[in-house]
Structure formats: C-alpha cells, structure tokens
Amino acid sequence: AKSLSVIAALLLTLWGGAKALSRWLLVGSPRGAHQVLRHGSDPLDALSARFHDLVTRLHYPVVIFIDDLDRCKETYVVELLEGIQTLFKAVPVTYVVAADRDWICQSYALQYEGFCPAVGKPGRPLGHLFLEKTFQLSVPVPALSDDIRRNYLEQLLRPSDANGRGDLDQARREAHKRFQSLTSRKEIETELRQSSGSALEQQATAEAAVLRLAEPELEEQTEHMLQPFAPLLEPNPRSMKRLLNAYGMARAGEILRHAVATPTNGARPITPEELALWTILDLRWPLLGDYLAGEPEAVDKIVKGTEPPPADEADWLKTLWVNEEVKDVL
Numbered sequence: 078a079k080s081l082s083v084i085a086a087l088l089l090t091l092w093g094g095a096k097a098l099s100r101w102l103l104v105g106s107p108r109g110a111h112q113v114l115r116h117g118s119d120p121l122d123a124l125s126a127r128f129h130d131l132v133t134r135l136h137y138p139v140v141i142f143i144d145d146l147d148r149c150k151e152t153y154v155v156e157l158l159e160g161i162q163t164l165f166k167a168v169p170v171t172y173v174v175a176a177d178r179d180w181i182c183q184s185y186a187l188q189y190e191g192f193c194p195a196v197g198k199p200g201r202p203l204g205h206l207f208l209e210k211t212f213q214l215s216v217p218v219p220a221l222s223d224d225i226r227r228n229y230l231e232q233l234l235r236p237s238d239a240n241g242r243g244d245l246d247q248a249r250r251e252a253h254k255r256f257q258s259l260t261s262r263k264e265i266e267t268e269l270r271q272s273s274g275s276a277l278e279q280q281a282t283a284e285a286a287v288l289r290l291a292e293p294e295l296e297e298q299t300e301h302m303l304q305p306f307a308p309l310l311e312p313n314p315r316s317m318k319r320l321l322n323a324y325g326m327a328r329a330g331e332i333l334r335h336a337v338a339t340p341t342n343g344a345r346p347i348t349p350e351e352l353a354l355w356t357i358l359d360l361r362w363p364l365l366g367d368y369l370a371g372e373p374e375a376v377d378k379i380v381k382g383t384e385p386p387p388a389d390e391a392d393w394l395k396t397l398w399v400n401e402e403v404k405d406v407l
Contacts, residue, residue: 121164124164125164125165125167125168128165128168129167129168132168132169132170133169138171139169139170139171140170140171140172140173141170141171141172141173142173142175143157143172143173143174143175143176144175144176145175145176146174146175146176146180146181147176147177147180147181151183151184151185151187151188152188154180154181154184154185155184155185155188158174158181158211162211174212178208178215178217178363181204181208182202182204182205182207182208183204184204185203185204185207185208186202186203186204189203189207199362199392199393199396199397199400200361200362200363200364200365200393200394200396200397201361201362201363201364202364202393205363205364209319213322214322214323214326215323216326216330219330219334222334228276244277245277245280245281248277248278248280248281249281249284249285251281252278252281252282252284252285253285253288255268255285256268256285256286256288256289257289259289260294261295261298262290262295262298262299262302262349265286265289265290265295266349268282268286269282269283269286269332283332283333283335284333286332287328287329287332287333290325290328290329290332291325291329296321296325299321299324299325299328300317300321302349302353303317303320303321303324303353306320306353306354306357309354309357309402309405309406310357310361311361316360319360320353320356320357320360323356323359323360324352324353324356327352327355327356328349328352331347331352354406357406358403358406358407361402361406362397362403364393364394365394365397365403368394376407379397379398379403379404379407380404380407382399382404385398386398386399
C-alpha cells in the first residue's frame with residue numbers, strides 16, 4: 078500500500094507537470110490558445126506572460142503590422158486597440174496600424190457615443206482624442222503626385238533588371254557616406270538643395286538625409302529649433318514630445334516627396350518653420366487641418382477676420398474661425 082501511494086503521487090505529479098507544459102506549448106496554435114482560454118484560471122495573464130517571454134527571448138526589435146482595420150466593424154476596432162493597450166502594453170513590441178484615420182475615430186465615437194456631447198474640443202472631437210491617446214504617432218499617407226505616378230508606371234512597364242537593384246544599393250552607400258560627415262541640420266538641408274543626378278540618385282540622397290536627421294545628436298538640434306514654437310502648443314509636457322515626433326515624420330515625408338518633384342510642377346521645399354507650424358495646427362485641430370488643406374484661401378480670411386465663416390459649415394469651424402489661438406498659429 079505504501080509503494081502504491083508513492084507511485085500514485087509520482088504519477089499525479091507527472092500528470093500535472095505534463096498538463097501545464099502542454100498548455101504552455103500549445104499556446105502557439107489556434108486550437109491550443111482556445112483551450113487555454115477555456116480552461117485557464119486566468120488565461121489572459123497566461124497569454125500575456127507567454128507573449129512577453131517569446132518577444133524577450135528573440136533579442137531583436139519586434140514590429141507587428143495590422144492592415145485593413147478600416148474594413149472592420151467599430152466594435153472590433155475598439156476592442157482590438159484597447160486589448161493591445163491593456164493586455165500587451167508591457168511587451169516591448171511596436172504596432173504599426175495601416176488604416177483610415179477617420180474610420181478609427183468614428184469607431185471610437187460610435188462606441189462611446191454617450192460621451193461625445195460632453196467630451197471633445199472644437200476641431201478635435203472624442204474620436205480624435207482617443208486616437209491621440211492610443212497612438213504615439215499618426216502619420217498621413219500623402220497623395221501621389223503626377224511625378225510619382227509617372228515614375229511608378231514606368232517601373233511597371235520596364236523589363237525587370239537585376240542591375241537596377243545593384244545601382245540603387247551603390248547609390249545608397251555613396252549617399253550614406255556623404256551624409257554621415259555632415260553634423261548639422263543646416264548642412265543636410267544645403268546638401269539636399271545642391272544634390273543633383275538621376276532619379277535613382279535623388280532617391281538615395283533623400284533616404285540618406287532622412288536617416289541622418291533621425292540620429293540622436295541631430296534630433297537634439299531639431300528639438301532646439303522647435304523650442305520657439307512652444308507658446309503655440311497646449312500647456313502640457315506631452316505636447317512638445319508629440320510635436321517632435323510628428324515633425325520628424327512630416328519632415329521625412331516632405332524630403333522624400335520633394336525628391337521626386339520636378340522643377341516644372343511648381344513644387345518647392347517647405348521651410349522647417351512652415352512645416353513646424355502646419356504640424357502644430359494638425360496636432361491641435363486635425364479637422365481644421367483637413368479643411369484648410371482643401372480650402373487654403375480660408376487662411377487669410379481667418380487671420381484678417383474680415384469675413385464671417387461660411388453659414389453652411391459645421392459649428393466647430395465657426396468656433397475656431399474666431400479663435401485667437403488658431404489665429405496665432407496661422
């Protein structure tokens with residue numbers, strides 16, 4: 078009897094260990110994850126711990142891309158983003174969500190419809206406030222210019238050439254060496270203005286400039302350049318960091334966009350000061366930024382105050398039309 082009790086205890090121990098191990102290993106499959114969710118005493122904590130362990134053991138930066146979120150119902154959109162914020166917040170992963178901004182904002186507005194009348198600001202309603210809190214950075218995808226469309230079509234029609242990739246790699250190496258020797262933002266801007274060559278070389282030059290400007294010592298110079306604009310920001314510590322991040326992405330997009338512009342299409346490089354001001358406007362009043370992008374002549378009307386807002390426009394625009402902080406930025 079004593080021997081049987083020892084054997085039974087050993088079997089129970091082995092069975093418990095095997096069950097725990099199987100649950101741990103089976104998380105990698107949909108069926109295993111489903112079993113954990115069904116039978117686990119605290120399944121979400123177990124999944125979060127397992128995910129954290131997998132990521133930290135990789136010893137590489139991890140990025141998860143989420144596409145087509147603007148094809149989903151508002152309930153799913155909000156639950157997915159809130160789940161990432163809560164369940165996997167402590168896991169060192171970067172999430173890149175490719176989706177229409179308005180779709181995500183409207184999803185939050187529909188889910189929290191009861192709060193919309195009480196929460197929100199003119200030009201930045203409830204959905205945009207959630208967007209600001211959920212994402213550290215929101216980057217618009219610019220429209221394709223005539224130059225980009227023409228170049229892209231030529232690439233599609235051109236026979237594949239293995240040497241084309243090699244030429245681009247060589248141009249990138251040369252541009253990288255050239256920009257690594259530059260130590261200030263003004264030097265990089267001067268080099269960009271003076272650069273010439275083929276479309277491939279222009280692309281490599283723009284890429285090298287963007288990468289160089291993103292390095293820490295030059296980011297400090299950018300932050301110093303943005304300091305005079307602090308009075309135009311909201312009075313909270315987070316606003317300056319948001320401006321720095323948003324300006325960096327906007328600057329990168331502007332450099333890459335101008336690399337494919339031709340002198341005949343009327344495009345010109347935007348100045349750092351102009352870009353900073355537009356970034357502030359878009360951060361504080363995103364709906365106003367969208368409106369002015371389509372109605373640029375309204376800027377003078379708002380600043381001079383000589384004309385009232387259009388009668389058929391929304392109430393938030395009529396409020397911002399006479400707002401002194403808006404006029405200061407414009």
